[in-house]
Amino acid sequence: MRTEELIGGLARDLHPVRRMAGPLVQAGLWLGGAALVIAIAVALHGPRADLAARLMLPQEGAQLLAALGTGVTAAIAAALLARPDRSRRWALLPLPFALAWVAMLGLGCLGDMARLGEAALRPRLSTGCLRFIIGLGVPLGAGLILLLRHAGPVRPTPVLLLAGLASAALCSVGLTLFHHLDAALEVLVSHGLAIGVVALLGRALGRPLLMRAPVAA
Amino acid sequence: MAGTDGEWEGWMAAAQAGDARAYDRLLRACLPFLRAVVRRRILDPSEAEDAVQDALLTIHQLRASYEPARPIRPWMAAIAERRAIDRLRRHGRRQGRETPIDAFGETLAAPRRIPPNSVWRRRDCARRWRSFPRRSARPWRWRSWRICRWPRPVRGPACRWVR
Numbered sequence: 001m002r003t004e005e006l007i008g009g010l011a012r013d014l015h016p017v018r019r020m021a022g023p024l025v026q027a028g029l030w031l032g033g034a035a036l037v038i039a040i041a042v043a044l045h046g047p048r049a050d051l052a053a054r055l056m057l058p059q060e061g062a063q064l065l066a067a068l069g070t071g072v073t074a075a076i077a078a079a080l081l082a083r084p085d086r087s088r089r090w091a092l093l094p095l096p097f098a099l100a101w102v103a104m105l106g107l108g109c110l111g112d113m114a115r116l117g118e119a120a121l122r123p124r125l126s127t128g129c130l131r132f133i134i135g136l137g138v139p140l141g142a143g144l145i146l147l148l149r150h151a152g153p154v155r156p157t158p159v160l161l162l163a164g165l166a167s168a169a170l171c172s173v174g175l176t177l178f179h180h181l182d183a184a185l186e187v188l189v190s191h192g193l194a195i196g197v198v199a200l201l202g203r204a205l206g207r208p209l210l211m212r213a214p215v216a217a
Numbered sequence: 218m219a220g221t222d223g224e225w226e227g228w229m230a231a232a233q234a235g236d237a238r239a240y241d242r243l244l245r246a247c248l249p250f251l252r253a254v255v256r257r258r259i260l261d262p263s264e265a266e267d268a269v270q271d272a273l274l275t276i277h278q279l280r281a282s283y284e285p286a287r288p289i290r291p292w293m294a295a296i297a298e299r300r301a302i303d304r305l306r307r308h309g310r311r312q313g314r315e316t317p318i319d320a321f322g323e324t325l326a327a328p329r330r331i332p333p334n335s336v337w338r339r340r341d342c343a344r345r346w347r348s349f350p351r352r353s354a355r356p357w358r359w360r361s362w363r364i365c366r367w368p369r370p371v372r373g374p375a376c377r378w379v380r
Contacts, residue, residue: 006270007244010277016235017281084279084295085287150282153275154299214274 020150023079023086030144031075034167038174041136045178059111063104064176069097071169078144078162082151091158094165101169105188112185126190129179133171133194134201141167141202153214157203164202168195230285244273247293254297264304271300 021029054060073094080090144163151159172191225243232240251269259265275296283292 001270003248003266003270003273004245006273007241007248010244010273011237011241014232014235014237014240017233019233019284020282022284083282083284083292084299085292150279153278154296214278215271 023083024076026147027076027079030079030147031072031170033143034071034075034140034170037140038136038170041132042174042177047178051177059104059108063101063108064173066097066101066104067169067173067176070094070101071166071173073097074162074166074169075144078148078151078159078166081155081162082148082159084154088155088158091162094162094169098165098169102188102192109185109188126179126186129175129187129190130194130197132175132179133168133191134197136174137164137168137171137194137198138201140171141198142205143167145202160202161199164199165195168198171198225289226285226287229280229283229289233280233283233285244276250290251293251297254294255301258298258301259304264308265301268301268304269297271304272297275300 020026048054055064077090077093080086080093081088141164144167145160148159148163172195175191225247228236228239228243228246232243248269251272252265255265255268255272259268272293276293279296283289
């Protein structure tokens with residue numbers, strides 16, 4: 001088919017479309033919905049009794065803020081990257097928060113080691129953590145991917161990974177609000193593994209969910 | 218047709234509202250721009266034109282995600298570039314599987330026309346068999362015999378006795 005004929009056909013079939021909301025609005029919408037869902041999940045489990053006391057501790061509060069920052073910035077970065085004309089460098093937006101989070105957990109590991117000795121370094125896996133983050137993170141991530149499915153034909157991979165990271169990081173914040181887990185290494189291993197699984201699931205399953213790029217015959 | 222500042226953006230905004238004439242004008246006006254973007258990556262003209270058509274289809278598919286407040290050229294260029302890269306990848310994959318035989322056309326002699334399963338085929342088969350070098354002290358001769366046997370030059374029941 002000649003290109004001019006294709007243009008004629010496209011113009012003939014044109015029908016009005018509803019303009020998409022801006023990327024920041026999309027990210028805000030999803031963050032609001034995710035916060036609501038996670039708040040309900042936390043309320044169902046019942047927040048931990050010593051929550052207020054824990055949040056007063058500077059290290060715990062900073063960890064929570066870093067995780068929250070990772071989730072929020074990852075969602076914003078995913079929404080921005082889904083637009084073809086935005087810079088690829090937006091993908092780096094959640095990096096400082098994620099690094100700070102991992103660094104603080106690493107410091108926590110060292111603190112545990114000083115306190116408990118060798119026992120703190122025995123890697124343990126909390127299946128409850130894994131189940132919560134994956135069970136809630138996957139549907140939330142799927143929601144974000146569906147909202148950003150216009151990224152499919154242009155920049156699918158970073159958007160899928162960031163969407164998985166955003167939902168898993170927010171779930172991890174929700175988990176900290178009710179789950180009693182003191183060993184930093186356990187948090188690092190369980191949350192890190194769960195976030196990795198959610199991000200990779202997003203990468204693997206998102207491609208068929210997102211719309212495909214059209215190909216001229 | 219370069220278009221004045223903001224003209225393409227206005228046409229796209231009108232197209233989002235359903236104005237087919239503005240859309241037609243926009244796509245025709247941006248065609249040289251898309252071709253230039255694609256040609257930077259793809260040399261083959263027909264392959265490049267396919268990538269331009271892919272880009273037009275993607276623009277059509279994603280037209281709801283365009284924000285009229287932002288310049289349209291980077292948006293279109295990013296889409297066209299993506300489609301060009303996709304075409305190149307697909308082309309690379311295809312080249313890994315296929316071998317173009319046109320390039321050898323002039324170096325091969327015309328194939329002899331022998332009707333299948335005829336006396337000529339059997340004679341041809343026998344002639345080939347006789348022409349195979351016998352086992353020789355020189356290893357390259359021996360190897361050439363191996364190569365001749367596979368793939369078999371003549372197939373079918375007529376030369377089963379050769380094997």
